[in-house]
Amino acid sequence: MNIAIVMPALISTGPRRAALRLYKGLKLEGYEVDLVKIQGNASRRLYEDIKAAKNLQSFDVVIYMGSNLWLNPLFIESKKGLFVHGFVWDEFLEAIKQHSIGGMVGRLSLLSYWKAFNFSKIFDFFIFHSRTAHERNGIPSDYVILPQFILPDDLQLYSALKSSHISNGAVRIVTYTSFVSTPRILGMKELVSLAKKLIRLSHRKIEFIIINPIDMDYSFLNHFKSTDDSTIKILPSMPREEFLKLMSSSDLYVERCLDEELGYVSIEAGLMGVPIAKVTLPEYFDRQDYNDKEVILARSLGESSAKIAEYVENIDLYKRQYTARMQDFLMTKRSWDNVKTSLLSRLR
DSSP states (O other): OOEEEEESOOOHHHHHHHHHHHHHHHTTTTOOOEEEOSSSHHHHHHHHHHHHHHTTTOOSSEEEEETTOOOGGGGGEEEEEEOOOOOOOHHHHHHHTTTHHHHHHHHHHHHHHHHHHTTTOSSEEEEHHHHHHHHHTTSSEEEEOOOOOOTHHHHHHHHTTOOOOOOOOOEEEEEESSOOOOTTTTTTHHHHHHHHHHHHHOOOEEEEEOOSSSSOGGGGTTTTTOOOSSSEEHHHHHHHHHHHHHHHTSSEEEOSSSSSSHHHHHHHHHHTTTOOEEEEEGGGGOSSSSSTTTEEEEEEHHHHHHHHHHHTTHHHHHHHHHHHHHHHHHHSSSHHHOOOOOHHHHHO
């Protein structure tokens, strides 16, 4: 079987990483896999997209990445799948709110097109990271859940990235925000609120670092004054290598997803021995394949700040425990061999 994974040449970090990891996983199974990158901006990409149909026709299976408007599936007879990231409907609506009238019309057109396209049964199956993502996108077709996973060489690779960072006495906590506005993740204000509550509860010095790639008004921080004991730092976007170095030197990573999904940065943190704190809204709690033994798990920001404060006060004990349990979880439940079965059966 030969498989094509189709993605725009310019694609956001999450879908790009998912494409590359899926490529590696399928190669491990002995499939012939090609990454097909469609060049150009939005209008040019549609042209290149259609032009690629002839080449894609030669593949047994074609998997398209993300919520882009792919036209060439209309012209090929191969088995076709769409790997959907995030809550596309919600993210389109949020984007519409932030645009001018002209931009809103364009976004509404894209949203209508996307819905019509995916309900038209052009795709044979869909791939999601979580059950909730499938439900929120409202796609009634066959689907596969492929959670974030680790590949055979990941443990060795990320273990080599572990930091020999010597603490300055502060407990370092790291997280980041997204370019995309979506109800499924903690935004800047929620993360700052969490940091403020934590600092009030803790007796230890805390360095709470938020990577934010978006220029924004930080007036909501005015009521917080950094002290010699604790601080909230907001840093701009940085190269991936620099971010991983910062992450490896931290004592805790705050996961941003509010549904059951555990993002890939959490997987990376776990592989580097950095414990994870996560807020999961109550309606998604029973869908998790992990529990509070592996993750500092809470149902609200208030509960999360209290649990993180307890972790901070007893960090020498808890950090070792969470690190060991998370790595065991990744090896036993999130290895490629443990998540691949549903996908492989759908490809055949």
